[in-house]
Amino acid sequence: MASSNDNPALLDIAEVSKSFGSVSVLRSVSLQVAKGEVVTIIGPSGSGKTTLLRCVNFLESYDSGSIRIDGKEVGFRDGGARQRRSERDLAAMRAETGMVFQSFNLFPHLTAAGNIMLGLTKVRGKSKTEARSISEHWLSRVGLAHKADSLPAELSGGQQQRVGIARAVAMEPKILLLDEITSALDPELVGEVLAVVRSLAEDGMTMVMVTHEMAFARDASSRIVFMADGGVSAVGPPKEVLAAETTNERLRAFLARFRASHF
Amino acid sequence: MLSQILYALPFLAEGFAVTLWVSLLVVVLSLIAGVLLGVGLVYGPAPLRWAVRIFSDTIRGIPILVLMFFVYYGLPAVGVHLQSFWAAVLALTLFKTAQVVEYVRGAVASIPKGQSEAAMAIGLTFRQRLTSVIFPQAFRRFLPPWINGVTDAVKGSALVSLLGITDLMQAINQVIGRTYEAMPLYILGALIYFAVNYALSYASRRLERRFAFIRD
Numbered sequence: 428m429a430s431s432n433d434n435p436a437l438l439d440i441a442e443v444s445k446s447f448g449s450v451s452v453l454r455s456v457s458l459q460v461a462k463g464e465v466v467t468i469i470g471p472s473g474s475g476k477t478t479l480l481r482c483v484n485f486l487e488s489y490d491s492g493s494i495r496i497d498g499k500e501v502g503f504r505d506g507g508a509r510q511r512r513s514e515r516d517l518a519a520m521r522a523e524t525g526m527v528f529q530s531f532n533l534f535p536h537l538t539a540a541g542n543i544m545l546g547l548t549k550v551r552g553k554s555k556t557e558a559r560s561i562s563e564h565w566l567s568r569v570g571l572a573h574k575a576d577s578l579p580a581e582l583s584g585g586q587q588q589r590v591g592i593a594r595a596v597a598m599e600p601k602i603l604l605l606d607e608i609t610s611a612l613d614p615e616l617v618g619e620v621l622a623v624v625r626s627l628a629e630d631g632m633t634m635v636m637v638t639h640e641m642a643f644a645r646d647a648s649s650r651i652v653f654m655a656d657g658g659v660s661a662v663g664p665p666k667e668v669l670a671a672e673t674t675n676e677r678l679r680a681f682l683a684r685f686r687a688s689h690f
Numbered sequence: 691m692l693s694q695i696l697y698a699l700p701f702l703a704e705g706f707a708v709t710l711w712v713s714l715l716v717v718v719l720s721l722i723a724g725v726l727l728g729v730g731l732v733y734g735p736a737p738l739r740w741a742v743r744i745f746s747d748t749i750r751g752i753p754i755l756v757l758m759f760f761v762y763y764g765l766p767a768v769g770v771h772l773q774s775f776w777a778a779v780l781a782l783t784l785f786k787t788a789q790v791v792e793y794v795r796g797a798v799a800s801i802p803k804g805q806s807e808a809a810m811a812i813g814l815t816f817r818q819r820l821t822s823v824i825f826p827q828a829f830r831r832f833l834p835p836w837i838n839g840v841t842d843a844v845k846g847s848a849l850v851s852l853l854g855i856t857d858l859m860q861a862i863n864q865v866i867g868r869t870y871e872a873m874p875l876y877i878l879g880a881l882i883y884f885a886v887n888y889a890l891s892y893a894s895r896r897l898e899r900r901f902a903f904i905r906d
Contacts, residue, residue: 484810484811486807486810486811514815515815518810518813518814518818519813521810521811521812521813522812522813523813524811525811525812526807526808526811528804528807528811530804532804532805532807533808534805534808534809534823535827536826545812545814545822545823546813546814549814549818549822550812550813550814550818594812595811595812598812
C-alpha cells in the first residue's frame, strides 16, 4: 500500500475500545480502509465484528479511540475534547455511510421506491421527481425495476435485501457497511444478493462487510480481517488469511470449525 | 307524552351540543397533550420520563369523578377558581391525557429498533425519524385503542352534569323532572349516545382497514 501521506485512508479506525459494563467487546481496534477497498471482517460470534461495524456509523458509541471518515471524526466534535456531536451533525455524518442490515429493516409503510426516496428527499434535498428517477435507476440496477411500487411485505427476502442495498447506495455514501446481509436469507436467495454486492465492488464502491460466506469473502475481498475477543487477530489478503497453514492458532481453530460445519 | 317530548327537543338538542362540545375539546386537547407527553415518556431525558410516569400513574389511579370534584371544589382553596364548564373539561382532559400517553408509549414501543436504526443510517434526524418512519407505523397501532378512548370520552362527558352543566344528560334529567316520562327519555338519551359512538366505531374500522397494508 502507498504511504499514508499520498493515499490517506478513507476510513481510519484508531485504537477503538468499547465495553458493555465489565465486558470488553472492542480492545484497541485499529484498521485503515482505502478508497475502493472491500474489507471483510470474519470471526467467531461475540468477537466484536458487528459492534465495530456499528461504531463506524455511530449506531453505537465507543469509549476511547477515534473513527474518521475522510479525516473527520464520526461521532465526536472536532478538536481535543471528546464531545458527542449534535443530533444534526450526527445525522449528516451518518449520511456519508450506507448500511445494509441482516434483518433488512425496510420501512414497511413505504414502497420499494419510497424506501429509497425517503433519504434522497429528506436528507439530500432532492425533488420527488428526481428522487423517483434515482430510485428507479438503482432498483433496475439490483434487478427490481418492476417492483418499484411494491410494499416490502410483497417481496421475497432476497428482493427485500436488494432494495435495502439500493436504499443505501442511492445516497452515494463514501463507504457501504454490510452487516451479515445474507444471514437471514434462505440459501437459494443468497446468490442474488451477493451478485449485487459483487457488481458494486467492481464499480469501486468502498465496502466493509461482516459475513459468514467464506467463499464470497475469499473471492470478493481486497483484505480480510479476522477478529477474536474484541481485537484484530489477523489481517491481510484473502489468500494469506484463509490459508490452511496459518500459524495463528485462533484463526486456525476458527477456520477448522468453519470448514467442519460448512463444507 | 309524544307532544311533551317534541316540545322538549330543542332543549335536548342544546344539551346534546354541549355534550359534543365537551367531548370534542377533551378529545382534541388530550390528543395533543398525550402525544407530546407520550413521546417525552419514550424518548425524553430521565427527569421528564419520571414526571410523565408519575403523572400518568397518579391520574389513572383516581376515579374520574374524584378528579372532577377536586378541580372544581378543591382548587379554589389554592386560589384557582374555574367555571364549572372549564373545571369539567380540565378534569376530563387530564384523565384522557393519561390514557393517550399509554397508547402512544405502547404504539411507539412496538416498532422494532431496526426501524430507527435504518432511519438513522440514511441520515435522518430525530424529528425526521419520528415523522417519516416511527409515527406512520405507530399510528396504526395507536388508532384502535384511541378510538375506544374517544367513545369513552363521549360517554364519560355525561359526568359533567354533576357539576350542574346542562349537557345531554342534564337536559334529559330536567325534562324528566318536568314531564315524569323517565322511560322514554332515557331510551332517547341512550339512543343518541349509542348513535354517536356507533358512528365513531364505524369510522375507526374504515380507517383501520385503510392502514392495514403493513403486515406484522
